[in-house]
Amino acid sequence: MSRTRIQWFHFTAPANFYDLAGRLIPAFALLSVILFAMGLYLGLWVAPPDYQQGDSYRIIYIHVPVAWMSMFLYVLMAIYAGIGLIWRIKMAEVMAKSIAPTGALFTFLALWTGALWGRPTWGVYWVWDARLTSELILLFLFLGYMALHAAIEDRQRAANASAVLALVGVVNVPIIYFSVQWWNTLHQGASITVTQAPTMATIMWVTILIMFLACWMYSIAVVLARARTEILERERRARWVQERLESEKP
Amino acid sequence: MKTRQKRLMLVGFGLAALLAITALVLNAFSDNLVFFHTPSEIASNSVPLERTFRLGGLVEDNSVRRGEDGVTVHFKVTDTAKAVPVIYSGVLPNLFREGQGVVTVGQLQEDGVFRATQVMARHDEEYMPPEAAEAIKQAQRERARTVERPEGL
Numbered sequence: 001m002s003r004t005r006i007q008w009f010h011f012t013a014p015a016n017f018y019d020l021a022g023r024l025i026p027a028f029a030l031l032s033v034i035l036f037a038m039g040l041y042l043g044l045w046v047a048p049p050d051y052q053q054g055d056s057y058r059i060i061y062i063h064v065p066v067a068w069m070s071m072f073l074y075v076l077m078a079i080y081a082g083i084g085l086i087w088r089i090k091m092a093e094v095m096a097k098s099i100a101p102t103g104a105l106f107t108f109l110a111l112w113t114g115a116l117w118g119r120p121t122w123g124v125y126w127v128w129d130a131r132l133t134s135e136l137i138l139l140f141l142f143l144g145y146m147a148l149h150a151a152i153e154d155r156q157r158a159a160n161a162s163a164v165l166a167l168v169g170v171v172n173v174p175i176i177y178f179s180v181q182w183w184n185t186l187h188q189g190a191s192i193t194v195t196q197a198p199t200m201a202t203i204m205w206v207t208i209l210i211m212f213l214a215c216w217m218y219s220i221a222v223v224l225a226r227a228r229t230e231i232l233e234r235e236r237r238a239r240w241v242q243e244r245l246e247s248e249k250p
Numbered sequence: 251m252k253t254r255q256k257r258l259m260l261v262g263f264g265l266a267a268l269l270a271i272t273a274l275v276l277n278a279f280s281d282n283l284v285f286f287h288t289p290s291e292i293a294s295n296s297v298p299l300e301r302t303f304r305l306g307g308l309v310e311d312n313s314v315r316r317g318e319d320g321v322t323v324h325f326k327v328t329d330t331a332k333a334v335p336v337i338y339s340g341v342l343p344n345l346f347r348e349g350q351g352v353v354t355v356g357q358l359q360e361d362g363v364f365r366a367t368q369v370m371a372r373h374d375e376e377y378m379p380p381e382a383a384e385a386i387k388q389a390q391r392e393r394a395r396t397v398e399r400p401e402g403l
């Protein structure tokens with residue numbers, strides 16, 4: 001028991017995390033490039049056009065994965081923020097802070113690609129229906145989290161205050177997901193769910209899943225890179241940082 | 251109790267309370283969160299008729315008539331129980347057709363006709379290649395034919 005415990009907390013030590021992340025980033029980045037290439041090739045060339053929308057539907061290969069990512073990353077950020085708040089684990093705080101910009105990026109992409117698809121399909125770029133509005137609130141939550149973090153000088157107080165904001169915002173995630181079931185919305189219901197068979201051709205949902213995996217790999221690589229810089233900044237006076245920097249000098 | 255456990259309890263109770271509050275608020279405002287009203291709701295007078303609102307449903311089959319000026323369109327929006335006649339002049343979205351889901355914005359006139367200022371197409375969650383859609387249509391036609399002409403005729 002005690003041995004596994006030491007293993008578990010091994011990477012909560014900044015120095016160990018820094019080294020591990022440095023080794024993992026190239027692997028995740030490479031996987032991400034391969035999966036993006038595969039997904040885009042399948043989505044733009046191999047997958048057939050839709051019977052109603054023709055080729056304009058192909059934006060779902062970006063839109064659906066990034067929209068899923070925006071929700072997953074928010075929940076992940078809130079979990080890390082919560083762990084940091086309750087157990088005072090520094091690495092959890094670093095991870096929460098590092099996830100926020102990537103989450104905001106994916107949320108923005110989901111809104112943007114949705115607007116580009118909405119114009120030809122619905123006839124409008126934007127409507128204030130429950131799905132679109134709650135996703136916009138998610139973007140504001142990400143931006144608010146980052147702003148709050150940046151606004152407070154003291155590192156510990158900044159982490160605590162923004163963690164509370166992140167946890168409060170979690171309420172919004174089920175609202176986004178279930179909005180299309182709970183209320184009449186212009187946005188259609190989910191085509192791919194955990195419980196039912198997808199209501200789209202196999203090649204279409206497989207491509208969406210590949211793009212989703214590609215987004216995950218990208219997110220992991222970018223978040224780890226951001227966490228490494230954050231660690232260096234926090235621990236700049238620690239001896240291990242001096243040693244690493246010394247050894248990385250040409 | 252350790253401070254760590256206290257914080258855990260605090261966060262846990264805080265989140266639970268927040269979830270309960272949100273659920274209650276959303277439940278209370280449920281009517282206002284609806285993006286569009288259905289023809290049945292209009293028939294039962296549960297929609298404020300004097301102001302602009304959104305009417306949603308399917309474009310009824312064989313109900314689309316184009317006006318002589320080329321831009322005015324008459325059609326009926328149905329939820330399969332009730333139907334409301336709609337008049338609209340302007341550009342229709344590409345997906346607009348009979349049987350398609352639409353959301354229209356406008357006002358209900360005295361004569362019961364909904365004068366729309368905007369028509370949006372509503373897409374469903376089904377995506378398939380044209381060949382598959384054609385195959386489904388073909389199968390439906392086959393079925394319709396066998397129903398119309400029973401065996402032996």
